[in-house]
Amino acid sequence: MSPIVFAGFAPHPPLLIEGVGDEHKPEAAQTDEAYRQLAARLVETQPNTVIVVTPHGPVFSDAYTIPGWDTLHGDFTPFGSAVSMTWEANTGYSRQAETLAAKKGLPLVVVNSRQLASHRYSTGLDHGTMVPLWYLQAAGWKGKVVCIRIGGLPPRQCYEIGKVLAETSGDEKIALIASGDMSHCLKENGPSPYNPVGLEFDETVVAALEKSDYQAVLAIPPEFRQRAAECGWRPLVTLLGALDGRESKSQVLSYQGPFGVGYLVAIFTLEDGERQGLTFPLNTPEDASIYTQLARKAIRQYLIKEETIEIESPEPPLDRPQAAFVSLKLDDQLRGCIGTIEPKYEHLGAEIVANAIAAATTDPRFDRVTISDLEQLSISVDLLSEPVPATYSQLDPSKLGLIAQWRGRRGLLLPDLSGVDTPEEQLEIALRKGGIPKEKAREAKLYTFTVERHY
Numbered sequence: 001m002s003p004i005v006f007a008g009f010a011p012h013p014p015l016l017i018e019g020v021g022d023e024h025k026p027e028a029a030q031t032d033e034a035y036r037q038l039a040a041r042l043v044e045t046q047p048n049t050v051i052v053v054t055p056h057g058p059v060f061s062d063a064y065t066i067p068g069w070d071t072l073h074g075d076f077t078p079f080g081s082a083v084s085m086t087w088e089a090n091t092g093y094s095r096q097a098e099t100l101a102a103k104k105g106l107p108l109v110v111v112n113s114r115q116l117a118s119h120r121y122s123t124g125l126d127h128g129t130m131v132p133l134w135y136l137q138a139a140g141w142k143g144k145v146v147c148i149r150i151g152g153l154p155p156r157q158c159y160e161i162g163k164v165l166a167e168t169s170g171d172e173k174i175a176l177i178a179s180g181d182m183s184h185c186l187k188e189n190g191p192s193p194y195n196p197v198g199l200e201f202d203e204t205v206v207a208a209l210e211k212s213d214y215q216a217v218l219a220i221p222p223e224f225r226q227r228a229a230e231c232g233w234r235p236l237v238t239l240l241g242a243l244d245g246r247e248s249k250s251q252v253l254s255y256q257g258p259f260g261v262g263y264l265v266a267i268f269t270l271e272d273g274e275r276q277g278l279t280f281p282l283n284t285p286e287d288a289s290i291y292t293q294l295a296r297k298a299i300r301q302y303l304i305k306e307e308t309i310e311i312e313s314p315e316p317p318l319d320r321p322q323a324a325f326v327s328l329k330l331d332d333q334l335r336g337c338i339g340t341i342e343p344k345y346e347h348l349g350a351e352i353v354a355n356a357i358a359a360a361t362t363d364p365r366f367d368r369v370t371i372s373d374l375e376q377l378s379i380s381v382d383l384l385s386e387p388v389p390a391t392y393s394q395l396d397p398s399k400l401g402l403i404a405q406w407r408g409r410r411g412l413l414l415p416d417l418s419g420v421d422t423p424e425e426q427l428e429i430a431l432r433k434g435g436i437p438k439e440k441a442r443e444a445k446l447y448t449f450t451v452e453r454h455y
């Protein structure tokens, strides 16, 4: 029988914690109240272990990790608060979950503190874990903790790892909290540049959970999630995996976004009976732009017949010469990306066709895409503006792409990529891609450009 007795989804703004930005607390009062309600409901189910699934702390792209040491400690000093906490870890459960996951070929790995320290990672708890635990402590809960840090895995694996958490037995009664914020781009002055997609994303998740429609959560396309700049979707999918096959109802306790980040508090009540497991949707949007439709068509034709589509007399907007990049993703993972800094062909149509085929078949970082991969791929096409010379202080990785040039070498990075947040990171990657030694950064000529990204 599944040990899961309760599940909840909750945000993790440190601002909710005593001593952090107290003057702003009234604006988040609704979230605070809902959080206390969630904690009270959890305590009622009397779990002896709480699993927190967090998107923060040292996060690896290819595995979920669990801190494997006995005593978990963390504090809010970096946020200016004296609050600290210490929890006993349920290492027995963690080891069992790791073993079960390994049997299914899923990367859920218990790491020790020495391994983390040797990579210069902090061994303290992250705020994604601490904020929910702070509320549980306040509600009087005592017990053992398992902290699970998500990895950048395909959504299907996140879901499967959730299933493992529910299949790991023992004498435990377990509550699971998926810790995550919704969109970070709800407002002009928020942490990410304003994008109306943010609110649309948040509303989609809220509406789905109000109806206990978990399939609708899974159906959110990767590009939509990325543009919404959220950190809660994968933890939520992991939670849904842990509830796989069991009847349950979700209830939204609160949603607000007072500082440009969406805070959603929701609880999941487990009921008797079974629920149909969820399926992972294919990603072939019918409302794709003409650019990505052309790219997909070109790849398909090439994979099936080794033929390149000829466009005799292209119509606007495909008729003018323009530089373009074609990016392919499988689930959320890059699967190929090739493009041109200056147009190579007479018109954009031919540019897209050539780059799409190259992204699918000759990107040196990846195996060739197969025809069955193609059905699952999401495609985006970036149309590039003319590059203009720039200085380091003008870099803005959220809006501007970067070209770094040194002697004959040239590295390019598109703007608005997940995981590239600072000019420093952007420059470092551009240098690396161009094979330009880091110490030559000052000699490198920089150019920025804008893109129009089409899905």
Ligand SMILES: [Zn+2]
Pocket: 012, 055, 056, 128, 180, 181, 231
């Ligand atoms: Zn977050």
